[in-house]
Amino acid sequence: MSLEDEYAADPEVTQWQGRFITAKTRGRWEYVSRARGIKAAVILAFTPDDEVVLVEQFRIPLGKPCIELPAGLIGDDDGGEGEDGATAAARELEEETGYRAARMEDMGEFYSSPGMVSEAFTLFRAYDLTRVSAGGGVQGEGITVHHVPRAGIADFIAAKRAEGYGIDVRMLMLLSPEWLKA
DSSP states (O other), X not given: OOHHHHHHHSOEEEEEEOSSEEEEEETTEEEEEXXXXXXXXXXXXXXTTSEEEEEEEEETTTTEEXXXXXXXXXXXXXXXXXXXXXXHHHHHXXXXXXXXXXXXXXXXXXXXXXXXXXXXXXXXXXXXXXXXXXXXXXXTXXXXXXXXXXXXXXXXXXXXXXXXXXXXXXGHHHHHHXXXXX
């Protein structure tokens, strides 16, 4: 029996559901998804000085701080169902980094770890940034904002990795031109 046939034959069973995460099984497969169909918005933003805006946040599942692109959930607040992804991306960018974007471009939907997590995120590119606050996120997030020159991203990530930081998989898109050189 092929994996596709197994998928079609076995029902999806919810093993546990919290406010934001659902653990599921389908046949022999175990995976997690976002509860209530919530999706995420991830933001790629460059300052007028050609610096990428990154965030550093302690991540409980990793047990250490992680370097990431700004991101957040779409429609996660009570009454927020149906929130537009670009609206959520703009809100999260401002909350986390203190930057307001004049325009958000939808770059498409992506999956971060499709063998284990069904969560999708939409990548947004932020344009024409204006600094309106220090950022740092909402109460309890403890976000540090980093401004990294585009040409220095590989060195910045290598230094943070050497310090023991987690590095979000989405950093690969910033590193790929360096990694793809012959």
